[in-house]
Amino acid sequence: MIRRLALALDDRLGTAHFMRKALRKAFPDHWSFMLGEIALYCFVVLLATGIYLGFFFDASTQPLTYDGSYLSLHGIQMSAAYASVLRLSLDTRAGLLLRQIHHWAALVFLAAITVHMCRIFFTGAFRRPRELNWIIGLVLLILALGAGFTGYSLPDDLLSGTGLRIAYSVLISVPFVGVDLAFLFFGGDFPAAQTIGRLFFTHVLIVPALIVVALTLHLGIIWRQKHTQFRGPGRTENNVIGSPLWPNYAMKSVGLLFAVAAIVTALGAFFQINPIWLYGPYNPSNVSSPAQPDWYIGWLEGALRLGPSWDWQIFNHTVPAPFFAGVMLPLAFFFLLFVWPFLERAMTHDGEPHQLLDHPSDTPWRTGVGAAVLTFAIVLTLAGSDDVQAKIFGISVETLASLYRIVLLIFPVVVGLLTFEFARELRDRRNALPKADGRVVISRTDSGGFVGQPEENTQRPS
Amino acid sequence: MNYTVLLLLLLAMVLYVWLVSRYDERRIHRLNGWHMAAFGAMIAVLYLALEPPLEPLADGSFLAHMAQHMLLVYVAAPLFLLSAPMMLLLGSLDLAKARRLGRFLRGPLWRSLTFPVFTWLFFMAVMWGAHFSALYELALTYPAVHILEHALFLFSAILFWQAIIHIGPVSWPMNFPLRVVYVFLAMPQGAFLGLALYQTRMTLYPHYVVTHRGSAAAALADQHAGGALMWIVGGLLLFVVFMVVVAMWGRYERRLGEQLDAQLDARLGRGSVLGMALAVALFPLGARAGATALDQGQRLYQIHCSSCHGATLAGSASAPDLRDVSTDAVEFYLTTGRMPAIAPSEQNQHRTPVFAPAQIDALVAFVMSRSHGSTVLPFVDNTGNLVRGRALFIANCSACHGAMAQGGSVGYGWTAPSLDRATVTQVAQAIRIGPGVMPRFDEHTLSDRDVNDIVRYVNVLQTNIPNAGGLPLLALGATAEGLVAWVLGLGTLIVIIRLIGTNA
Numbered sequence: 001m002i003r004r005l006a007l008a009l010d011d012r013l014g015t016a017h018f019m020r021k022a023l024r025k026a027f028p029d030h031w032s033f034m035l036g037e038i039a040l041y042c043f044v045v046l047l048a049t050g051i052y053l054g055f056f057f058d059a060s061t062q063p064l065t066y067d068g069s070y071l072s073l074h075g076i077q078m079s080a081a082y083a084s085v086l087r088l089s090l091d092t093r094a095g096l097l098l099r100q101i102h103h104w105a106a107l108v109f110l111a112a113i114t115v116h117m118c119r120i121f122f123t124g125a126f127r128r129p130r131e132l133n134w135i136i137g138l139v140l141l142i143l144a145l146g147a148g149f150t151g152y153s154l155p156d157d158l159l160s161g162t163g164l165r166i167a168y169s170v171l172i173s174v175p176f177v178g179v180d181l182a183f184l185f186f187g188g189d190f191p192a193a194q195t196i197g198r199l200f201f202t203h204v205l206i207v208p209a210l211i212v213v214a215l216t217l218h219l220g221i222i223w224r225q226k227h228t229q230f231r232g233p234g235r236t237e238n239n240v241i242g243s244p245l246w247p248n249y250a251m252k253s254v255g256l257l258f259a260v261a262a263i264v265t266a267l268g269a270f271f272q273i274n275p276i277w278l279y280g281p282y283n284p285s286n287v288s289s290p291a292q293p294d295w296y297i298g299w300l301e302g303a304l305r306l307g308p309s310w311d312w313q314i315f316n317h318t319v320p321a322p323f324f325a326g327v328m329l330p331l332a333f334f335f336l337l338f339v340w341p342f343l344e345r346a347m348t349h350d351g352e353p354h355q356l357l358d359h360p361s362d363t364p365w366r367t368g369v370g371a372a373v374l375t376f377a378i379v380l381t382l383a384g385s386d387d388v389q390a391k392i393f394g395i396s397v398e399t400l401a402s403l404y405r406i407v408l409l410i411f412p413v414v415v416g417l418l419t420f421e422f423a424r425e426l427r428d429r430r431n432a433l434p435k436a437d438g439r440v441v442i443s444r445t446d447s448g449g450f451v452g453q454p455e456e457n458t459q460r461p462s
Numbered sequence: 463m464n465y466t467v468l469l470l471l472l473l474a475m476v477l478y479v480w481l482v483s484r485y486d487e488r489r490i491h492r493l494n495g496w497h498m499a500a501f502g503a504m505i506a507v508l509y510l511a512l513e514p515p516l517e518p519l520a521d522g523s524f525l526a527h528m529a530q531h532m533l534l535v536y537v538a539a540p541l542f543l544l545s546a547p548m549m550l551l552l553g554s555l556d557l558a559k560a561r562r563l564g565r566f567l568r569g570p571l572w573r574s575l576t577f578p579v580f581t582w583l584f585f586m587a588v589m590w591g592a593h594f595s596a597l598y599e600l601a602l603t604y605p606a607v608h609i610l611e612h613a614l615f616l617f618s619a620i621l622f623w624q625a626i627i628h629i630g631p632v633s634w635p636m637n638f639p640l641r642v643v644y645v646f647l648a649m650p651q652g653a654f655l656g657l658a659l660y661q662t663r664m665t666l667y668p669h670y671v672v673t674h675r676g677s678a679a680a681a682l683a684d685q686h687a688g689g690a691l692m693w694i695v696g697g698l699l700l701f702v703v704f705m706v707v708v709a710m711w712g713r714y715e716r717r718l719g720e721q722l723d724a725q726l727d728a729r730l731g732r733g734s735v736l737g738m739a740l741a742v743a744l745f746p747l748g749a750r751a752g753a754t755a756l757d758q759g760q761r762l763y764q765i766h767c768s769s770c771h772g773a774t775l776a777g778s779a780s781a782p783d784l785r786d787v788s789t790d791a792v793e794f795y796l797t798t799g800r801m802p803a804i805a806p807s808e809q810n811q812h813r814t815p816v817f818a819p820a821q822i823d824a825l826v827a828f829v830m831s832r833s834h835g836s837t838v839l840p841f842v843d844n845t846g847n848l849v850r851g852r853a854l855f856i857a858n859c860s861a862c863h864g865a866m867a868q869g870g871s872v873g874y875g876w877t878a879p880s881l882d883r884a885t886v887t888q889v890a891q892a893i894r895i896g897p898g899v900m901p902r903f904d905e906h907t908l909s910d911r912d913v914n915d916i917v918r919y920v921n922v923l924q925t926n927i928p929n930a931g932g933l934p935l936l937a938l939g940a941t942a943e944g945l946v947a948w949v950l951g952l953g954t955l956i957v958i959i960r961l962i963g964t965n966a
Binding site: 029030031032033034035037038070071072073074075076089090096100103104107108111112115158159230232252255256259260263264267269270271272273274275277278279280283285286287288289290291292293294295298385387388390391392393394395396397398399 | 635636637639640848849851852853856857860861862863864865866869870871872873874875876877878919922927928929930931932933934935938939940941943944945946947948950951952954955956958959960962963964965966
């Protein structure tokens with residue numbers, strides 16, 4: 001049956017030649033090369049669950065009176081959007097499960113992207129010829145952050161409204177164009193009637209479509225350029241050693257898809273995430289504590305909490321404090337990431353194409369810088385939930401914030417230097433070993449001692 | 463035999479006994495046999511460490527000297543703290559002197575000295591610094607420096623241990639998770655230092671080469687033995703402490719659970735049959751009982767409250783005036799165990815009440831007999847309107863106590879407590895009196911009906927919280943969710959790709 005179909009296709013389109021080559025394409029098997037795939041499969045789960053959620057979500061701020069099954073909100077005025085998420089969560093078959101799977105998949109999606117990016121960075125996989133794919137990957141990260149934040153904000157509950165309020169304030173802090181930008185995204189002064197509609201359109205169409213386009217390019221370029229590999233016996237700049245796409249790699253990959261789906265489903269089934277019915281509808285005069293964004297926005301929240309309270313006057317125009325921590329910092333962060341391949345090339349004068357990956361200890365300074373930047377981001381993320389930590393450990397929030405300010409300035413430098421030293425030590429020790437292609441002939445001398453000699457070009461028994 | 467040390471130990475014993483004889487337990491807490499036993503044990507340990515046979519050996523052998531130090535810092539110092547020295551001083555000095563001591567304990571010097579981060583680093587710095595500097599050799603050469611060195615060891619160790627031994631006034635109270643972390647972080651430090659000494663390739667202290675008759679090898683072996691002692695026995699002692707702290711944490715949590723159960727039982731009216739029978743039987747004595755209750759209240763007040771609130775209820779620098787306090791407030795502070803306070807500087811936590819219900823009634827009766835405060839208790843019966851209650855709770859309470867009444871941090875070290883243990887009456891009382899930094903909500907802000915509705919919603923959150931989505935992750939919101947996504951989500955997936963991928 002399949003054979004007949006394949007033959008029929010080949011007859012008409014001449015696909016056999018391409019397929020024969022494509023199915024035999026080799027993929028290296030190192031486990032860390034599958035981090036990106038985890039993100040890919042999270043995206044698949046997100047699309048599938050998102051379609052279901054889309055059937056039930058009503059992207060409108062039209063006020064209505066709740067009459068669903070949740071008694072504590074009976075007869076309360078709320079937006080149609082919030083009411084529809086309540087209905088989806090509490091009165092729709094499998095609605096809450098799928099909403100929770102969707103939310104957990106989004107958290108794991110961003111986590112997988114982060115670790116994948118670290119893997120690319122620390123092994124130098126972004127070097128020529130892959131600078132372009134590094135940039136596309138960063139665009140994907142930004143799109144994923146956008147997808148996450150717009151999704152988090154859709155239910156129009158008290159918690160997400162608090163997040164939107166902060167985002168709005170950060171946006172209007174941009175000098176000169178801030179208010180226009182904010183009106184473009186929010187459709188008016190916050191809280192505006194059109195906000196939810198615009199967020200919805202961005203979340204379900206613009207961002208996913210851009211992700212699909214960028215993802216296609218990302219994968220197409222990997223296919224064209226072939227995957228990188230670690231150094232190892234028989235591995236050179238001119239070959240790829242790994243499993244063939246069919247059946248080995250395809251089977252592993254499909255298995256991973258199932259594993260990703262299983263784990264996010266289990267999380268959705270057993271762990272409650274964002275119980276919007278307990279927060280209630282958004283009301284600008286209310287707020288609940290603790291109020292944290294999803295983890296991937298935590299570093300921005302932390303930056304706002306730790307940032308200096310500078311209000312600058314420039315040409316009779318106030319530049320408020322959130323601009324530095326909420327706008328300049330992420331811009332600088334992403335600018336550094338975008339230009340890093342070119343920066344590194346300029347510093348090392350290494351414009352050669354690289355198909356073999358570095359071990360992180362091969363380039364101590366890059367690993368050190370990466371560790372420092374990563375530490376900076378982690379400290380900011382932790383600072384984003386300082387009130388929760390203050391409560392758990394019984395410390396005052398102010399003490400903790402001051403502590404985090406100091407840690408933020410000191411830790412990245414210390415961690416960067418330690419990592420640098422550690423990596424250099426590793427590299428130097430490895431370089432100090434005799435380079436004898438692994439094999440040394442040891443023989444006994446007349447006086448009873450031993451001498452080792454590199455084996456001369458003899459054939460290895462295989 | 464070193465008679466100076468012996469004399470000092472005897473003097474310390476006499477002083478301790480003298481202080482105990484003057485101790486006034488109404489001022490702070492009861493002093494019990496364990497405290498005195500700890501003091502006796504400390505004297506014994508000090509005798510063991512500083513008198514023959516160990517002391518003469520310590521001059522000739524690093525191993526014996528290390529054993530001496532370990533006894534001082536890991537055994538004598540904690541025993542000293544367990545003998546409740548501060549509590550003893552505060553309870554037995556003249557009032558003026560005790561007050562001055564109290565002011566010193568609350569002052570900036572003592573608070574900086576006892577800040578846990580500092581004490582931890584200081585203790586480690588002393589341990590490392592003493593062994594890897596000229597101090598050790600100097601101490602071996604000059605007896606005066608030796609005494610100073612031991613004093614420094616003891617001082618830093620006492621500072622180190624006071625951070626986790628909470629007896630008497632505590633300047634930086636740490637909860638159990640923090641104490642566990644504190645001890646846990648100390649374990650590798652001690653082990654590293656021991657290992658560092660164990661691994662040395664040269665003799666650090668020329669003095670011991672001399673005492674080993676000039677044999678560097680023997681001195682080195684001795685030095686390694688001392689390092690091993692610190693590494694293994696020191697680690698073991700710290701581990702024992704670690705386990706004790708964990709066990710105390712467990713006991714604390716278990717007691718909390720038992721208290722909750724007891725409160726629930728009380729609310730359901732179980733076990734009160736006998737009480738009812740007694741009340742009926744004693745009814746004719748009611749009038750007389752009223753007078754006795756007032757007397758009992760006065761007695762309890764004098765013992766437990768007057769040291770801060772004053773004999774005339776006029777208050778003091780550390781406690782408010784009670785002469786216009788309301789019934790609600792007295793009842794609230796006593797039934798939630800917030801009073802008597804543990805320490806004036808600390809936020810009062812919801813604890814098991816110190817007094818039995820009858821004693822609380824007596825205290826309330828006494829205080830109200832001297833106060834012209836109001837006695838209006840909002841009428842709460844847990845039949846309020848859920849929808850109004852939810853809206854009012856979110857609007858007025860959730861900014862501090864959280865949308866699920868889980869509690870939160872409100873700045874400057876204050877926390878809005880979780881409401882899971884508060885009864886409906888206590889919630890209503892708190893709304894009306896505004897304990898601690900909480901604002902007062904009077905009838906013009908929240909009517910009696912509003913309060914009754916809020917109380918009903920809080921009760922639903924306590925007993926029947928609608929966690930439709932599964933495990934609520936301690937109601938910590940996105941912080942806990944992020945942690946779960948990383949550890950259980952991505953963590954599991956990384957284990958899986960590690961299993962299906964290769965390492966080359």
